[in-house]
Amino acid sequence: MESASVETMKEIYKTSETVKELIKGVPKGAPRAGWVYALIEQHRTASTGSVSGVVSCRAGCGACCHTKVMVNAEEADLLVMAAEKKNWAIDKIRLKIQKDFLSSDFYEADELVSRCVFLDDYQMCKIYEVRPMACRNLLVTTPAEYCKTDPDELKVVQVADLLPEVIAEAYDEVIGEKGSIAEMILDRIC
Ligand code: SF4
Secondary structure (H helix, E strand, O other): OOOHHHHHHHHHHHHHHHHHHHHHOOOOOHHHHHHHHHHHHHHHHHHOHHHHOOOOOOOOOOHHHHOOOEEEHHHHHHHHHHHHHOOOOOOHHHHHHHHOOOHHHHHHOOHHHHOOOOEOOOOOEOOHHHOOHHHHHOEEOOOHHHOOOOOOOOOOOEEOOHHHHHHHHHHHHHHOOEEEHHHHHHHHHO
């Protein structure tokens, strides 16, 4: 008889393959990212009551918006479309600086330099409805004031939301191309 963990891994693999087929059935392009986000949110509500009950992420924290956020090609297209739709000029100078940043550079840079180009002056995401999967799935259970971008900050406890993580992983595998927000957006607007 197989152990519970092997059974669980098989179930995860099966779910991932099912999600990939579902995603492949949706027309390619930026709107597909929105479709995947809706799927993530739907499954977060449906399957993770135990996680959502303990997550302490709150609007206006913004600590994780000063880190290297990775997006796939369709997510990047959607971000550019969202900015164009709202007629925002994306800060190319900041993107060019961030493009060469290692993850550790984000922790050392001035907050005005390290912050995401979509974060406003009140620490709110300007494109919240279409924020990337990485932003959606980064959840903590510790108080917002503990959140620092320094990886040595041991007080912060992250929590994984399994189904949304599986969906994100499956979508990335379908798309293939992935990079930091700075790299991917510069590729599209320069
Ligand atoms: S896209 Fe929005 S949520 Fe994600 S890092 Fe940028 S400001 Fe933060």
